[in-house]
Amino acid sequence: MSTQFVTNEKGKKIAAILPIREYEDLLQDIQSAAIIERRRNEKTYPWEDLKKKLTEDGILSH
Numbered sequence: 001m002s003t004q005f006v007t008n009e010k011g012k013k014i015a016a017i018l019p020i021r022e023y024e025d026l027l028q029d030i031q032s033a034a035i036i037e038r039r040r041n042e043k044t045y046p047w048e049d050l051k052k053k054l055t056e057d058g059i060l061s062h
Helices: 020-038 047-056
Strands: 004-007 013-017
Touching: none
Parallel strands: none
Antiparallel strands: 004 013
């Protein structure tokens, strides 16, 4: 099934009907973008420092 459009009496697109998988993918993308925006100003850490800490804590293996 492909995306379908609902039009008004003048032919203007006013709504869309999406396959559920596309809809779910769009929702996930929106949620990911919101998380990225909320975390934009968080402190960052160099990968080597993080890798060392995760290894020390037993979360990451050698």
